[in-house]
Each structure stands twice: as C-alpha cells, then as structure tokens.
Amino acid sequence: MPQVFYRKYRPQRFSEFVGQEHVVKTLTNAISMGMISHAYLFSGPKGTGKTTLARIFAKALNCQNRKKGEFEPCCQCTSCAEIQQGKSMDLIEIDAASHRGIDEIRELREAVKFSPAKSKYKIYIIDEAHQITKDAANALLKTLEEPPAHAIFILVTTEPLKMIPTILSRCQKFQFKKLQVDQILEKLKQIVEKEEIEIESKALKLIALSSDGSLRDAETLLEKIVTVFGKKGIDAEKVKEILGTIDIKIVSEFSEFLIQKDLKNAISLLNKFVEEGIDLEEFLKSLIYYWHLCLTAKIFGNEKNPYFEEISKEEAERLENQSKKIPEKTIREILNILLETRNKMRFSPIPQLPLELASVEIVEILKKI
Numbered sequence: 001m002p003q004v005f006y007r008k009y010r011p012q013r014f015s016e017f018v019g020q021e022h023v024v025k026t027l028t029n030a031i032s033m034g035m036i037s038h039a040y041l042f043s044g045p046k047g048t049g050k051t052t053l054a055r056i057f058a059k060a061l062n063c064q065n066r067k068k069g070e071f072e073p074c075c076q077c078t079s080c081a082e083i084q085q086g087k088s089m090d091l092i093e094i095d096a097a098s099h100r101g102i103d104e105i106r107e108l109r110e111a112v113k114f115s116p117a118k119s120k121y122k123i124y125i126i127d128e129a130h131q132i133t134k135d136a137a138n139a140l141l142k143t144l145e146e147p148p149a150h151a152i153f154i155l156v157t158t159e160p161l162k163m164i165p166t167i168l169s170r171c172q173k174f175q176f177k178k179l180q181v182d183q184i185l186e187k188l189k190q191i192v193e194k195e196e197i198e199i200e201s202k203a204l205k206l207i208a209l210s211s212d213g214s215l216r217d218a219e220t221l222l223e224k225i226v227t228v229f230g231k232k233g234i235d236a237e238k239v240k241e242i243l244g245t246i247d248i249k250i251v252s253e254f255s256e257f258l259i260q261k262d263l264k265n266a267i268s269l270l271n272k273f274v275e276e277g278i279d280l281e282e283f284l285k286s287l288i289y290y291w292h293l294c295l296t297a298k299i300f301g302n303e304k305n306p307y308f309e310e311i312s313k314e315e316a317e318r319l320e321n322q323s324k325k326i327p328e329k330t331i332r333e334i335l336n337i338l339l340e341t342r343n344k345m346r347f348s349p350i351p352q353l354p355l356e357l358a359s360v361e362i363v364e365i366l367k368k369i
Helices: 021-033 050-062 078-084 102-111 134-145 165-170 181-195 201-210 215-229 236-243 248-259 263-276 280-300 313-324 328-345 353-367
Strands: 039-043 091-095 122-127 151-157 172-175
Touching: 021 050, 021 172, 039 050, 050 078, 050 091, 050 122, 050 151, 091 102, 102 134, 134 151, 134 165, 181 201, 181 215, 201 215, 201 236, 215 236, 248 263, 248 280, 248 313, 248 353, 263 280, 263 353, 280 313, 280 328, 280 353, 328 353
Parallel strands: 039 151, 039 172, 091 122, 122 151
Antiparallel strands: none
16 A cells, blocks of 8 residues: 655654754764663654654664664664564554543553563653643653663653643753755655656745645645646646635735725725635735735845745735835734734634734724834
8 A cells, every 4th residue: 555655755764854953963962872861852843753753763772783872773673674664562652642541651650660572672652742631641750750771751742831840851852843945845856756746846845835844744735736636747826726825916915905004995805805715814824924025025125035936026026115115113013913813813703803903903003104
C-alpha cells in the first residue's frame, strides 16, 4: 500500500531533518558527549517535527552500530530497523489524548521498572502530553523524579502551559518553531523531484505559504493536489482552486474602500461576499496578509521587497501606492485590529459582524490621519 508523502519522506537521520537547528545541535551534542537526560519536553506548533525528531533521537540512543563520540543512527542495525518499522519493544509511543487516565499511567509506572528487551534504553514518547489528567500527571511525576537508569521519557505537546509546573521542571525543555517558507519549499522541491511531479514554482510556493509553518500540512496539501490534478501540468490557479484562496484584487478593492473612508461600500462588499458564499475567515486571512505587505512596503521603501515576489508587478504598484497614503504606525494599528478580529470571528453568531466592526474601527483611525 502506497505511503502518504509525510510518512514516505519522514527524515530518518538528524542530517535529513528540516529546521529546528538549535534543538538538533543540542541533542546531537548530548549524544556525542554521552550526557543524556531522563526526561525531555518537545513543545511547539503542529507539524514542526516534534515526534519525528523524538524518534530519530530514540533511534540514535539505541543504535547498535553507533560509535562513541558519534550521534547519527546507522539506520541499518536491528534496533534502527525495528524503530523505523514501528516494531521496537523498547520504544513505546503513547497517545495521551486516548491514554490520559490514572490507570494507564499506573500501568506505565509498573512497566518502566523492567529492563529493555534488547536495547540500552527503554524510551517512552508521550504525544499530546498536555492532555494527561491531573491525577495521572501526578502519578507520572513520581516516575520522573526517580526514573530507572534505563528509562528515558520524551513528552511531546503543542500546549506546554497546560502541563503541571512540577513535570516541566523535571524535563529538559526544547521549544520548536514554525518552519520558514524557504525551508518548507526546499523539502517540497525534493519530493516533487523524486515523485516526478510537474508543478510551477509559483504553485509550489503557494503551498508552502499556505502551510503556516507546518511541513506536514504542506506535504499533505501537495499530495491532495496531486490526487486531484495528477502529476502533470499543475499551475498556481489549480493550487488556488484547492486552497480556496481569495483573489488579491478583491482584497485590494476592499482595502481601497477603507483607505478612502468609504465605509458604506466596504460593508456592502462584505455582504456581497456572504451572499456569494465566500469564506470570510479565508478572506480575513488574505486581508491580514495584504496589510502585512503594506507594512513591508513601508519598511523596504525603494529597495527590492522580497515579500512582493509572489504578486504581480501591477499588484505590487497598487499596494505601494496605497501604503504611501498611510503612516507605518497606522498600518501596525490596522494589523492589530485585524488579528484581534480573527479570534472574535470564531465565536461570533453573525459571521460578518466582527469584520464589519473592524471596518468601522479602521475607518475611524484613518480619519485621524
């Protein structure tokens, strides 16, 4: 059965891992020097490689061919092969979302006492660790305070603030960051080449931009697009069709109404979007992106703006003209209003209401210029 892209191209060595250089360097140094902790916390946004790096780390620690002073797993020995195939008895992965209770943690506490079946370490990767109940977390804490010499725990979470402080204090903490567009783009290019996919560079960049720093989301989206359109002749328009991307001309038109302080036409355009079934959350996302481009136009001035590479020359000229009419401080205020609106929209009984209120607030600010 064919593997999905994000599984098929999941890195197996530290050298293959994308991004998180600060985490990789610290972990590889620790392995080389033999300075291994008994508890680690990998936290950060989804799709940034937390669980993947935890597996590589586990593989390196139990690699049978790794020599003293080295850090890369060989990916050939029995231990490495079993981890890659998900068959290792000494790497136990637990999904805390479905195994979060006190009974499961008690079972873990009993099992951890036994020595590894084949390897040097018995390694536990606990995914979504913030979902463990309070009682279960307190039970786990006792094991983290006095762990057996052969046990290593790697707690993985997107929400470390939900975890009890005493557990956090027992862990060596690593904060994962969203990946940069160029990092995601480079990995997508490698996949495209290996899969012999014909896709425009602009289309590939759209995929990278839409992933919000998540490599897994970008790989999943690429696969979805290939499933729909095949491997030949994929252009930017086809990607936009899948993404439901809002045309920049619409965003520019709406922004122009705001700049002209024409609140009536701005609100009318929003109502038109509702009637046409346009996703207002997607529109707001595009609007934030557009005003971010306005801000970069102010910052870069007459220099070449790297943020303008994905828009046409005509769009860039119009955007620059609009930004010239507004002080940088005001653009920052508008961006803050739009970011707050994004949170409000999720809970609004009337979908367009937060955007309408934001439009009123923006026009009032622009009148003060």
